[in-house]
Amino acid sequence: MQEKSWKPWALLGPALSAVFFLLVVPVCFIVVYSFWLRAPTGADIPAFQFGNYAKFFADFFYPSILIRTIRVSLETVALCLIMGYIPAYFFYQSQTKFKSLLLLLIMLPFWISFIIRTMSWINILGDTGLINYFLIKAGMLSKPLGMLYNEGSVLMGLIQYLLPFMILNIYVSLEGIDKSLIEAARSMGCTEWQAFKEVTLPLSLPGVSAGCLLVFVLTAGTYLPPMILGGPGNEMIANLIFKRVIGTLDWPFGSAISVMLLTLLVVIVWTYNRYLGIGQIFKSLQ
Amino acid sequence: MLKISGWSLIRLYTILIYAFMFAPIVVVLVLSFNPEQFGSFPMKGFSLRWFVKLAHNEPILHAFKNSLILGSLTAVFSTAVGILAAMAFVRYEFPGKNTLNTLLISPIMIPEVILGVALLLFIRWLQQPKSFALLVIGHVVLTLPYVLLIVQARLVGIKREYEEAAMVLGANALQTFKEITLPLLTPAILAGMLFSFTISFDDITATLFWATAQNQTVPVKIFGMLRNSISPEINALGTVMIILTIAAPLLAGYLSRKFAKGA
Secondary structure: OHHHOOHHHHHHHHHHHHHHHHHHHHHHHHHHHOOOEEOOOOOEEOOOOOHHHHHHHHOOHHHHHHHHHHHHHHHHHHHHHHHHHHHHHHHHHOOOOOHHHHHHHHHHHHHOOHHHHHHHHHHHHOOOOHHHHHHHHOOOOOOOOOOOOOHHHHHHHHHHHHHHHHHHHHHHHHHOOOHHHHHHHHHOOOOHHHHHHHHHHHHHHHHHHHHHHHHHHHHHOOOHHHHHHOOHHHOOHHHHHHHHHHHOOOHHHHHHHHHHHHHHHHHHHHHHHHHOOOHHHHHHHO | OHHHHHHHHHHHHHHHHHHHHHHHHHHHHHHOOOOOOOOOOOOOOOOOHHHHHHHOOHHHHHHHHHHHHHHHHHHHHHHHHHHHHHHHHHHOOOOOHHHHHHHHHHHHHOOHHHHHHHHHHHHHHOOOOOOHHHHHHHHHHHHHHHHHHHHHHHHOOOOHHHHHHHHHOOOOHHHHHHHHHHHHHHHHHHHHHHHHHHHHHHOOHHHHHHOOOOOOOHHHHHHHHHOOOOOHHHHHHHHHHHHHHHHHHHHHHHHHHHHHHHO
């Protein structure tokens, strides 16, 4: 077997070099750039100074976007958990022969264009959209209810995008529970609710926490829903980065904001991995 | 009695969640057939007007062509690189295996905005202009972790013993690969290509960083159109995209079953 030891490395070569040169090295560039200076002419000057970070924290404007990003991410996590646990439990307990079809259906939006799914909330929540149309027709409203371009509509788009991730994570974890444990609890006199509370729920927590982490991380870096469904006051950190880099071509400042977003996520993922292990997350994605 | 009502509540809740998930999709499908000038309710009949208009929209057709070429190239490169890496993880034992696996899959959790800025800074440093090649490279990086996950799950089932049996029975290395390994790999290859094609075809955030006026993809085009207002043409385009992205996996499923029967 010794002579074969080079083989896995040859197979891994292309993938490792792709990730190293196209991801690790470019991310290091962001870190380096975040210390550079921007000349009044717009040119970037190599330097080592913390001006870009100081600018971020100079007044409350930029930090408030960071805080909003964290708040919206937490809200999305909570809503996905509330909306996702019961369907996952339904898949686990259901005896229906359509179970695999139902699971496939919940994955289906994942295949469908993200921008179309996000944009379509305008068709539903807008002034001439589905909900307002029916409410006015039913005589419950005289003029349309403004449901668009606020945090609520952004959350709709986010949940629609992220809920399948939460459901699948919880489902995978529930599916791993030995059903005889629940039967044992029942035969010892637990009610169905007690058996759920004492056996099923605690055993599904790894999936719950993996789902929460994944949803948080994906929300914190999200660009499209706040851009399309949010108003000026719903900007998140990714929108700020895009505006600085593509809009005003302020590379050093854009890099500094990127570094802060990345640091936030790395700290969260690292802490999670330290205490709970990251492996669970990848299980559900298969 | 209590048991039944509890379960029906769970079922009702699940149905409502499905309604929530599919509402935006159904609404796009329905509205795209509305002949009205503004893409909104109420429906004033049924017409293919906006699809006809779409078919004559040169910039969108151009974007479609870009998206198809980009998706296909991404699928080929990403799957090739992904299959090789997956073989290493499934077939061999080597030091640092788990760490490397996590390292290769973790880009899933890196926000696309960061990937977008990073790669753009890198080619700026190399003094290269934005180009179609940048999009292909970027999309390979974006899709590789997903391909690796999918393909690895498919490969686990392929036992080394089949190949060894072929060798023992007198097949040479090339014959073994052609007759045993490749047919067994085909479903994994198809799955990887389909997955990376779809992700590439749908990607918007990172693509917005890398695209130029000449290299617009369909989602970037839609994003630009949304700046004005939501026109019925966007809904029609949405319907086309939905049908395409649903048809592709179904077709792949059908093909892989056909392959399986033929083998």
